[in-house]
Amino acid sequence: MHIHRLEKIWIGFGLAMLLIFLLLTGVAAFAMGISPPSSSSHENMHHGKVDPTKLQTTAPFDKPGLKQIGDNEYEAVLIAYAFGYNPDTIDIPHGAKVHFIVTSSDVVHGFEIPGTNVNFMAEPGEVTELTHTFDKAGQFLVLCNEYCGTGHEMMKMTINVK
Amino acid sequence: MISTSSITAGKPFHENDGQLVLAHVLFAFAALLLGGIAGLLQAMVRGGTITLPHGIGYYQLLTAHGVLMALIFTTYFIIGFLYGGVAKTTGRLLPTTLALGWTGFLLMSMGTAVGTVFILLNKATVLYTFYAPMKASPYFYVALALVVVGSWLSGYGIFYQYNYWRKTHPGERSPLFSFMSVVTMLLWQVATLGVAAEVLIQLIPWSFGWVDTINVLLSRTLFWYFGHPLVYFWLLPAYICWYVVIPKVIGGRIYSDALARLSFLLLFVFSIPVGFHHQLMEPGISQFWKFLQVALTLMVVVPSLMTAFSLFATFELAGRAKGVRGVFGWLKVLPWNDVRFFAPFMGMLIFIPAGAGGVINASYQLDEVVHNTLWITGHFHLTVATSVALTFFGIAYWLIPAVTNRRLTPRLNKLGLWQTWIWVIGMFFMSGSMHTVGLLGAPRRTAYTTYGDNAQASGWIPYEVVMAIGGMILFVGVLLMIYNIYALLQAPAGYEEFPIGEELDGAEPTPKLFERWGVWLGISVVLIFVAYTIPVVEMIQTGVGSPGYKTW
Numbered sequence: 001m002h003i004h005r006l007e008k009i010w011i012g013f014g015l016a017m018l019l020i021f022l023l024l025t026g027v028a029a030f031a032m033g034i035s036p037p038s039s040s041s042h043e044n045m046h047h048g049k050v051d052p053t054k055l056q057t058t059a060p061f062d063k064p065g066l067k068q069i070g071d072n073e074y075e076a077v078l079i080a081y082a083f084g085y086n087p088d089t090i091d092i093p094h095g096a097k098v099h100f101i102v103t104s105s106d107v108v109h110g111f112e113i114p115g116t117n118v119n120f121m122a123e124p125g126e127v128t129e130l131t132h133t134f135d136k137a138g139q140f141l142v143l144c145n146e147y148c149g150t151g152h153e154m155m156k157m158t159i160n161v162k
Numbered sequence: 163m164i165s166t167s168s169i170t171a172g173k174p175f176h177e178n179d180g181q182l183v184l185a186h187v188l189f190a191f192a193a194l195l196l197g198g199i200a201g202l203l204q205a206m207v208r209g210g211t212i213t214l215p216h217g218i219g220y221y222q223l224l225t226a227h228g229v230l231m232a233l234i235f236t237t238y239f240i241i242g243f244l245y246g247g248v249a250k251t252t253g254r255l256l257p258t259t260l261a262l263g264w265t266g267f268l269l270m271s272m273g274t275a276v277g278t279v280f281i282l283l284n285k286a287t288v289l290y291t292f293y294a295p296m297k298a299s300p301y302f303y304v305a306l307a308l309v310v311v312g313s314w315l316s317g318y319g320i321f322y323q324y325n326y327w328r329k330t331h332p333g334e335r336s337p338l339f340s341f342m343s344v345v346t347m348l349l350w351q352v353a354t355l356g357v358a359a360e361v362l363i364q365l366i367p368w369s370f371g372w373v374d375t376i377n378v379l380l381s382r383t384l385f386w387y388f389g390h391p392l393v394y395f396w397l398l399p400a401y402i403c404w405y406v407v408i409p410k411v412i413g414g415r416i417y418s419d420a421l422a423r424l425s426f427l428l429l430f431v432f433s434i435p436v437g438f439h440h441q442l443m444e445p446g447i448s449q450f451w452k453f454l455q456v457a458l459t460l461m462v463v464v465p466s467l468m469t470a471f472s473l474f475a476t477f478e479l480a481g482r483a484k485g486v487r488g489v490f491g492w493l494k495v496l497p498w499n500d501v502r503f504f505a506p507f508m509g510m511l512i513f514i515p516a517g518a519g520g521v522i523n524a525s526y527q528l529d530e531v532v533h534n535t536l537w538i539t540g541h542f543h544l545t546v547a548t549s550v551a552l553t554f555f556g557i558a559y560w561l562i563p564a565v566t567n568r569r570l571t572p573r574l575n576k577l578g579l580w581q582t583w584i585w586v587i588g589m590f591f592m593s594g595s596m597h598t599v600g601l602l603g604a605p606r607r608t609a610y611t612t613y614g615d616n617a618q619a620s621g622w623i624p625y626e627v628v629m630a631i632g633g634m635i636l637f638v639g640v641l642l643m644i645y646n647i648y649a650l651l652q653a654p655a656g657y658e659e660f661p662i663g664e665e666l667d668g669a670e671p672t673p674k675l676f677e678r679w680g681v682w683l684g685i686s687v688v689l690i691f692v693a694y695t696i697p698v699v700e701m702i703q704t705g706v707g708s709p710g711y712k713t714w
Binding site: 002003004006007010011014015017018021022025026028029030034035036037038039040048049050051052053082083106107108110112114115117118119120121123124125126127128129141143144145146147148149150151152153154156 | 219224293377379382421460609610704707
């Protein structure tokens with residue numbers, strides 16, 4: 001099958017762009033560790049799974065909240081539910097590195113901090129983990145960005161960075 | 163347009179075939195009207211313009227809008243258009259083809275009716291993605307199953323007709339339109355296996371209470387195995403119009419039959435093993451599998467660039483054949499005043515930014531910025547609600563008269579041009595502000611809210627007001643389109659051409675390999691197994707069940 005010379009150049013250009021693009025995102029992901037969130041590798045979690053009906057008796061979700069684990073490094077264990085987060089406010093020291101460890105006790109929820117790159121899903125049975133460093137002080141809104149029922153538009157929590 | 167098609171009378175469209183096409187197309191536009199009303203109300207609620215009377219919920223309207231527009235309008239129009247083109251290019255529809263087509267229509271319509279009733283009763287306010295563990299009435303899922311099974315039968319009708327044609331024309335190359343219809347329906351059969359498995363194996367037994375819990379991650383994965391090829395199912399029929407119909411409308415030729423077929427086969431192969439790019443922000447799927455599917459997703463660049471090349475080559479060659487000179491002189495001789503060209507052309511044009519937006523969404527890390535924000539809603543209102551919808555509108559202006567043996571009048575042509583402009587302007591405001599406010603972080607699928615007078619969220623409201631204004635302009639566009647459909651049914655009797663392009667003289671022959679379906683289906687299956695087997699087995703082995711909830 002004959003392909004016109006200009007079309008070969010055009011498709012070759014497209015393929016080259018694609019390769020460069022995949023190379024850049026691939027290096028960022030696998031060499032520099034810049035990846036979207038995934039399952040938590042927390043010590044208590046089996047394959048990052050948890051029984052959504054037994055959160056109250058399963059560590060670390062039996063004691064949700066902020067826990068210091070290192071020098072200005074914290075774990076934020078949070079439970080999303082219809083229609084809020086437990087706890088609904090956390091105070092984080094300025095410049096702290098925070099590992100969010102989040103699950104849902106009912107339906108699927110979102111966890112988004114507008115103005116940052118923090119944006120992931122909270123699902124029953126699954127535990128999501130994402131690390132973010134809070135370089136800016138101020139009050140941050142966390143909102144649910146996955147439809148979860150009648151009160152979805154009210155679902156939020158607050159993060160104070162001081 | 164009118165000058166050529168109504169004067170040269172041709173063979174009338176057979177009544178039995180025409181009725182099947184017309185039934186699908188009219189059902190599609192009825193869904194567009196209902197979905198449009200829901201869309202208008204939604205846009206106004208979100209912009210803070212109106213408050214719904216007690217008893218109607220924002221999310222109920224959102225469910226109706228999504229189901230009627232994304233699932234019903236598209237599927238019915240596509241099946242009607244494909245049956246029309248198959249009848250046109252392979253001869254009259256066979257009795258078996260017609261029987262399959264009508265049975266499919268009846269099953270899908272029963273499903274649509276039952277599903278709509280349960281949405282209106284507020285028993286299925288789960289949006290058109292129906293993510294578990296939100297648990298709708300089991301009859302909503304049964305309704306979905308009816309729509310899917312019905313569409314399978316419609317697909318079998320097209321396969322049957324195509325096979326018959328090939329058997330009676332040994333050694334001949336099949337008509338391009340029919341070939342593309344078969345690819346579209348084959349993609350649909352493979353893609354809907356995911357949603358069928360989700361509905362039949364997981365959702366129906368769970369919602370009836372036969373099992374207590376559901377594997378949420380698995381259900382989402384099965385949904386998105388279907389959800390991404392769904393968008394290609396919308397797109398391929400628009401591509402059929404661009405590749406096969408438009409060359410004839412502009413008085414040109416199809417640039418290359420072989421390359422057109424190859425691009426369809428590549429779209430088929432690379433459309434399915436890619437669903438994880440909708441799940442980049444969720445747990446339970448490891449980075450490696452997410453990245454692999456991102457790479458497979460972006461392979462779509464190849465057939466997309468091939469399509470862009472072919473279309474513009476057709477435009478330029480048509481202009482050159484008319485003796486036009488200069489680098490861009492051919493642009494001037496395109497039939498801008500012919501709605502059969504203008505509406506799909508605006509669709510093509512808007513597909514350029516729409517496609518670029520899609521690349522951003524699939525870009526792994528970048529998705530973290532836009533995931534589940536209004537940017538995504540803005541994106542698919544450009545792709546399906548503009549590129550695809552405007553192409554379908556452009557088809558309706560000749561398809562309805564062609565299958566009812568009437569003709570497109572100059573007045574209706576002019577109204578069609580107006581309709582196209584209204585749509586483009588409305589979408590500019592609506593999708594433009596959705597994209598912008600999405601980048602600022604405003605979530606999709608959310609009723610009017612300022613999150614308790616939060617300053618950041620309050621700053622999004624002006625954009626949402628612009629969205630509502632765009633929505634109102636689009637609703638005027640829906641009403642004008644519905645009037646145009648009504649007027650097409652009243653148009654004077656006559657002959658309207660069903661435009662089917664012919665290939666450029668001296669084009670290379672099409673390789674026989676392109677019609678060896680086992681090869682292409684085999685490649686597709688191998689890619690699906692590579693991309694999905696390990697992560698899905700892991701989900702099944704380690705998944706923890708969740709009970710159902712009704713949170714609305």
